[in-house]
Amino acid sequence: MYNNGAILHRREYPSPNPHVRLEEITYWSDGFKVKGLLAEPIVEGQYEGIIYLRGGIQHVGMVRPSRIAQFASQGFVVFAPYYRGNRGGEGRDEFAGDDRQDAVNAVEVLKQSTSVNKERIHLYAFSRGGIMALWTAIIREDITSVVTWAGVSDVVFTYNERKDMRRMMKRVIGGTPNSMPDAYRERTALFRVDEIDAPVLIIHGIKDDNVSFEQAVLLENALREHNKSYKTWYFPEYTHYFPALHNAQIVRDLCNWMKEQ
Numbered sequence: 001m002y003n004n005g006a007i008l009h010r011r012e013y014p015s016p017n018p019h020v021r022l023e024e025i026t027y028w029s030d031g032f033k034v035k036g037l038l039a040e041p042i043v044e045g046q047y048e049g050i051i052y053l054r055g056g057i058q059h060v061g062m063v064r065p066s067r068i069a070q071f072a073s074q075g076f077v078v079f080a081p082y083y084r085g086n087r088g089g090e091g092r093d094e095f096a097g098d099d100r101q102d103a104v105n106a107v108e109v110l111k112q113s114t115s116v117n118k119e120r121i122h123l124y125a126f127s128r129g130g131i132m133a134l135w136t137a138i139i140r141e142d143i144t145s146v147v148t149w150a151g152v153s154d155v156v157f158t159y160n161e162r163k164d165m166r167r168m169m170k171r172v173i174g175g176t177p178n179s180m181p182d183a184y185r186e187r188t189a190l191f192r193v194d195e196i197d198a199p200v201l202i203i204h205g206i207k208d209d210n211v212s213f214e215q216a217v218l219l220e221n222a223l224r225e226h227n228k229s230y231k232t233w234y235f236p237e238y239t240h241y242f243p244a245l246h247n248a249q250i251v252r253d254l255c256n257w258m259k260e261q
Contacts, residue, residue: 002028004101005108013037017069029084029105030098032091036081036106037063039072040115048120048144048259049110051136052080053103055127055150057093057168062086070248071124074255077116081106083132095128095172096155096187100135107140120144122258123198125151127211127240134189134219137196145261146196147254149203150211150240153219155187161212193222199229199261201254205238231257 006028013022023038041047050071055061063080071078081102084091093099103123111118123146125133130151137143152158156177159169170176177184185191200223204216216234223230233250235242242250 002031004028004030004105005112007109007112008033010038013065015039015069016066017073019043020069020072022065022069025079025109026089027105027109029091029102032084033089034081034084034091034102034105035087035089036079036109037065037068038109038113039065039068039078039080040113041072041075041077045115046117047075047077047115048122049113049116049118050076050078050122050124050258051103051106051110051133052078053123053125053129053132053136054080054082055129057095057128057172058086061127070251071255074252076122076255077110077113079106079110081109093172095169096131096135096152097173097183100132100139103132103136104139107136107142122261123147124254125149128152130211130215131155131187131189134193134196137198137200138189138192141197143198145199145201145258147201147203147258148219149254150205150208151202151215151219152211153188153215153222154190156184157215157218158211159184162210190218190222193219193228194226196223196228199231201257202230202232203250203254204232204234205240205242206234206236207238208240210240
């Protein structure tokens with residue numbers, strides 16, 4: 001018998017940062033062996049935790065060690081699940097279907113680190129990860145804050161605005177929003193944001209063509225409607241990707257915001 005979040009295997013992973021230790025973790029999630037990357041500051045101490053929820057699907061948008069180490073170097077223990085069906089993990093990546101449990105169960109993985117403050121677990125999400133983060137904050141009650149950067153909030157909206165992703169979404173979800181409306185609605189967290197208790201920070205470039213700015217506005221409106229705590233950082237000049245220097249500054253700023261929550 002397995003327990004969700006139980007660690008099956010861990011192996012050292014080459015770190016690009018001399019101040020951060022990396023390990024690849026294999027853990028149980030709903031009966032599947034799922035993998036992810038754990039980053040911990042080398043200096044011993046008690047650190048707040050971040051679940052880093054990647055974008056993309058399968059090999060597109062895969063977790064990058066340098067990015068995870070960048071967050072860890074701000075004084076966090078970071079765990080980034082690859083999601084099921086990726087990098088040798090079992091199951092199938094479902095684009096925020098049952099694989100959302102991989103994010104939910106990742107919190108249990110993070111809490112097993114001896115250097116993490118179990119009372120201070122944050123969610124950071126990019127792109128597709130946004131929908132994973134919203135569901136994790138809905139399902140769990142032990143999340144301190146949520147940051148969604150260029151995040152997906154409505155899967156139907158994504159289908160309609162990304163013609164290049166429609167074939168993948170039909171294959172993964174099983175049809176279109178017209179032929180399988182329930183399957184798409186079940187993935188869209190906007191209908192249940194009233195169940196999110198953690199404060200939310202929405203970061204978005206207004207010129208984003210990958211995940212439109214409208215998705216940020218939809219989330220903002222839903223949070224406001226339910227009197228939820230949220231903040232927005234919108235950037236009129238940027239697309240889905242921010243210049244490296246400003247990107248690094250925003251990482252520092254959002255990490256500071258997390259620590260203030």
